Amino acid sequence: MKLSVIGTGYVGLVVGTCLAETGNDVICVDVDERKLELLKKGISPIYEPGLTDLLRKNLHEQRLQFTTDLPYAVKNSEVIFLALPTPPAEDGSADLQHVLDVAKNIGRVMDGYKVIVNKSTVPVGTAERVRALIAVETTHEFDVVSNPEFLKEGAAVNDFMKPDRVVIGTRSPRALALMQDISAPFIRTGNPVILMDERSAEVTKYASNAFLATKISFMNELANVCEKVGADIDSVRKGMGSDPRIGPQFLFAGIGYGGSCFPKDVRALLNTSASNGYSFKVLASVDEVNKSQRERFVEKIVTHFNGNVKGKTITIWGLSFKPNTDDMREAPALTIIERLLAAGARIHAHDPVGMEEGKKRLGTTVTFFDNNYEAVTGADALVVATEWNEFRRPDFDRMRTLMKTPVLFDGRNIYDPARLAEKGFVYYGIGRNRAGS
Numbered sequence: 545m546k547l548s549v550i551g552t553g554y555v556g557l558v559v560g561t562c563l564a565e566t567g568n569d570v571i572c573v574d575v576d577e578r579k580l581e582l583l584k585k586g587i588s589p590i591y592e593p594g595l596t597d598l599l600r601k602n603l604h605e606q607r608l609q610f611t612t613d614l615p616y617a618v619k620n621s622e623v624i625f626l627a628l629p630t631p632p633a634e635d636g637s638a639d640l641q642h643v644l645d646v647a648k649n650i651g652r653v654m655d656g657y658k659v660i661v662n663k664s665t666v667p668v669g670t671a672e673r674v675r676a677l678i679a680v681e682t683t684h685e686f687d688v689v690s691n692p693e694f695l696k697e698g699a700a701v702n703d704f705m706k707p708d709r710v711v712i713g714t715r716s717p718r719a720l721a722l723m724q725d726i727s728a729p730f731i732r733t734g735n736p737v738i739l740m741d742e743r744s745a746e747v748t749k750y751a752s753n754a755f756l757a758t759k760i761s762f763m764n765e766l767a768n769v770c771e772k773v774g775a776d777i778d779s780v781r782k783g784m785g786s787d788p789r790i791g792p793q794f795l796f797a798g799i800g801y802g803g804s805c806f807p808k809d810v811r812a813l814l815n816t817s818a819s820n821g822y823s824f825k826v827l828a829s830v831d832e833v834n835k836s837q838r839e840r841f842v843e844k845i846v847t848h849f850n851g852n853v854k855g856k857t858i859t860i861w862g863l864s865f866k867p868n869t870d871d872m873r874e875a876p877a878l879t880i881i882e883r884l885l886a887a888g889a890r891i892h893a894h895d896p897v898g899m900e901e902g903k904k905r906l907g908t909t910v911t912f913f914d915n916n917y918e919a920v921t922g923a924d925a926l927v928v929a930t931e932w933n934e935f936r937r938p939d940f941d942r943m944r945t946l947m948k949t950p951v952l953f954d955g956r957n958i959y960d961p962a963r964l965a966e967k968g969f970v971y972y973g974i975g976r977n978r979a980g981s
């Protein structure tokens with residue numbers, strides 16, 4: 545099938561590449577020429593496991609093209625996926641400027657029946673707005689489908705190739721037939737394609753992210769209570785997660801969620817609720833708890849140094865908002881670094897794949913190290929902000945000799961407090977025990 549994907553970022557690039565991998569001819573469009581030049585050479589501008597191999601293979605087999613030419617893409621495809629940014633506006637609502645502009649431009653150059661499939665996360669009613677905008681521009685037939693994307697950065701290729709479910713929001717049998725055809729290779733093991741109307745599909749995406757964010761904030765608040773009462777959140781997590789009605793997934797306490805999706809999607813759903821006359825109280829707390837969790841962690845660090853971190857060298861392991869990605873949008877590590885720098889600390893940083901992005905964001909305010917042991921040399925404390933696998937089993941004896949003082953703030957609860965105490969570290973986790981927390 546001839547397809548195009550407009551927006552070649554974390555979602556669009558994975559979607560385009562995976563659709564080419566299943567035999568479609570795919571044209572990926574972006575406005576960022578620098579990005580497109582890299583992609584044409586088979587270089588991925590983002591870190592995503594497995595993506596580069598697929599990108600090179602499909603470029604080589606000539607199923608994948610990269611261009612800035614939207615009219616060319618529209619004329620040469622029947623189905624057009626939108627994977628455009630929907631960043632938060634001042635009031636928390638999703639900014640639809642990119643989606644609506646592109647929709648209008650598609651309408652202007654359409655030369656026959658097209659299906660416009662929205663993969664961006666957009667507020668309820670967007671499919672109708674896109675339809676109305678295109679209808680003004682063209683006399684050709686078209687359908688607008690809501691097909692929210694559930695891939696996770698760090699596991700995006702696998703998630704797209706083997707989705708838990710595919711949600712298709714449309715009432716058009718013609719568009720549905722095309723969507724089922726495109727989706728078929730990805731759901732061969734029987735995972736469901738869930739059909740619904742466009743509005744419900746739009747809400748489903750926000751509902752999923754908001755619920756996952758709620759789990760995280762709930763566990764973080766519970767961890768804060770555990771600290772007060774001398775209980776261990778990790779034991780509590782295991783005890784509660786074994787109830788099948790609760791389940792073991794997504795119950796890890798830490799320094800809060802980040803990334804380009806959860807924070808913005810929680811705020812956008814809050815905004816949609818409020819602008820429709822409903823106050824979504826649980827979700828307002830989810831957002832508030834997430835913000836305060838980072839501040840509590842900084843307070844813990846500052847309190848350890850008796851309220852004064854001026855001149856202290858604090859090493860940060862992990863800058864990305866989660867492991868296996870170089871994405872630092874709304875990363876907790878950045879808030880922590882900002883606060884510690886403002887309080888006069890010197891920051892050493894290391895991230896397994898995010899050094900380039902980190903340097904772009906933090907410049908010379910931070911000293912970067914390619915090696916995690918070099919990063920802790922001479923440090924007064926180490927902060928683990930992202931639970932990269934590489935950080936899980938370090939040589940603590942070596943670290944103790946390298947660090948000025950062996951103090952470890954474990955923002956992701958990846959270490960055993962007893963083991964760290966044995967190794968001579970002062971250990972702080974999240975909700976782990978009364979003494980250390």
Ligand code: NAD
Pocket residue numbers: 550551552553554555556573574575576579627628629630642645646663664665666693694695696697804805
């Ligand atoms: P991104 O910022 O990584 O990528 C967006 C791309 O669109 C960029 O390359 C940008 O240059 C390009 N672009 C902007 N305006 C354009 C235009 N007019 N024409 C062509 N290209 C244009 O964003 P992303 O993380 O891929 O997210 C895209 C959408 O998917 C958002 O709505 C997001 O909420 C949603 N989503 C993201 C994820 C995720 O994990 N990142 C998961 C599911 C859904």
